[in-house]
Amino acid sequence: MNAIDVILLNFSEIRRRSTKVWMGIPQEHLNWRPDNEAFSIIEMIRHVLEGEHLFHRIIENRGNLGDYKSPWEGLEYIDVKHELDIAAEYHDRFIAMVKGLGESDLSEIKIERKEVGQSKILGDYLNRIAYHESVHTGQMLNYLRQLKVDRPQVWD
DSSP states (O other): OOOOHHHHHHHHHHHHHHHHHHHHGGGGGOOOSTTTTTOOOHHHHHHHHHHHHHHHHHHHHOOTTTTTTOOOTTTOOOOOOHHHHHHHHHHHHHHHHHTTOOHHHHHHEEEGGGGTTEEEEEEHHHHHHHHHHHHHHHHHHHHHHHOOOOOOOOOO
């Protein structure tokens, strides 16, 4: 297994476990938030899915977002399946991009985000994307704990 395969496996496992958590959330709790400053459950799910698309665009443009407009802008929140359906084509494109990388790309491609003072090699940046989703999945499990809702088993 090479580095690209490991990265793809990691993305696959993270998304599988996130989806397992998200699909286990009762519909009546989707708009719950722990406080007024926090994402609601459905907002956090969209944030993760939209974030992957945003990160993909950052990679494609080597850091420069330009006049980025989110495909989610103005879309209403309905349910988890709807969010996953919207994101499916963008997720597939992201995974295809990763599959098309060579191992040397992981250390040779630079992502320069001057507006936030960030300069990273692609391998590091891809791991940050995976970490972003993982952190939010952990937050979601905490939300469910606060709601006293059964939490799906992610450690299978």
